[in-house]
Amino acid sequence: DAKTTQPNSMESNEEEPVHLPCNHSTISGTDYIHWYRQLPSQGPEYVIHGLTSNVNNRMASLAIAEDRKSSTLILHRATLRDAAVYYCIPLSPNDYKLSFGAGTTVTVRA
């Protein structure tokens, strides 16, 4: 399994963008990069996933480096509801098992 490195924590002000980096230098060529988040006292929530090109959805954008050794999750305008632990997870094409590391704890200041 590919190893990931994420900062322990990040802080942001409300309405400002948040850029969450993830280093996954041992990722294989067919691994997808998934992001989930977990709000306090709740179950994890899917955010976004991608393979090579950048991806956007209503929650966030995912920018994947050309060499795929790193990626960045972008929350365009942080709200208080975005305060959560964010997990970056490389998954092989047939892998259904999620395994979270420590993730990045995002704090949003009002």
Added chain:
Amino acid sequence: DVKVTQSSRYLVKRTGEKVFLECVQDMDHENMFWYRQDPGLGLRLIYFSYDVKMKEKGDIPEGYSVSREKKERFSLILESASTNQTSMYLCASSSGTSVSYEQYFGPGTRLTVT
């Protein structure tokens, strides 16, 4: 929106008791999962079910069993609860098992075994 519900948010049981955790999803998903989440150990898969009455062991099945008699319902059973099974238990469902399918989680059951 997909909804995954779990029978209890908090549960306190005694050592040796048989414990049932229930999970229900309303999106007709084939696949359902039971995980446990512990500080420092992250999220670990206990069991996976890909169809009614079908199951596969995950990484830590010891001390647990599961039941899936109906598509929407997946139960986790602790045959004889022990203190090392004190944890947050999370149920999830998905419509597929390839990497393209996201998993939808319930709110979790925090189980304390005393």
